[in-house]
Amino acid sequence: MIIGDRIRALRETKELSQGDIEKRTGLLRCYISRVENGHTVPAIETIEKIARALEVPLYQLFYDGEEPPVLPTLPKRRSSDDIVWGTAGKHARFLNRLRRLLGKIEEPDRKLLLYMAQKLASR
Numbered sequence: 254m255i256i257g258d259r260i261r262a263l264r265e266t267k268e269l270s271q272g273d274i275e276k277r278t279g280l281l282r283c284y285i286s287r288v289e290n291g292h293t294v295p296a297i298e299t300i301e302k303i304a305r306a307l308e309v310p311l312y313q314l315f316y317d318g319e320e321p322p323v324l325p326t327l328p329k330r331r332s333s334d335d336i337v338w339g340t341a342g343k344h345a346r347f348l349n350r351l352r353r354l355l356g357k358i359e360e361p362d363r364k365l366l367l368y369m370a371q372k373l374a375s376r
């Protein structure tokens with residue numbers, strides 16, 4: 254369904270004139286007429302204004318049914334904990350072991366080890 258036809262149908266169902274919509278939205282009546290007749294495609298902000306003026310949720314301007322559409326089942330998104338390396342599983346065990354071992358060596362050796370790691374990472 255074209256958005257203009259849907260706006261007109263909802264407006265007429267609520268027994269509102271284009272002038273009533275003009276007063277409620279601040280949009281010109283001639284603009285509302287152009288939208289309803291399909292001569293103009295309104296921006297989403299304008300559609301939101303019209304939905305508020307018609308006192309309907311925004312989805313009703315795009316959907317014919319009475320109830321909101323059923324949302325599709327989407328795959329579960331990974332959380333930041335799943336994405337960060339070393340937060341779970343074998344990588345977490347490795348990181349914990351490395352932390353314990355680094356705590357046992359002297360400061361100059363830790364600095365040397367860090368320097369070597371930086372050189373390897375920059376390759």
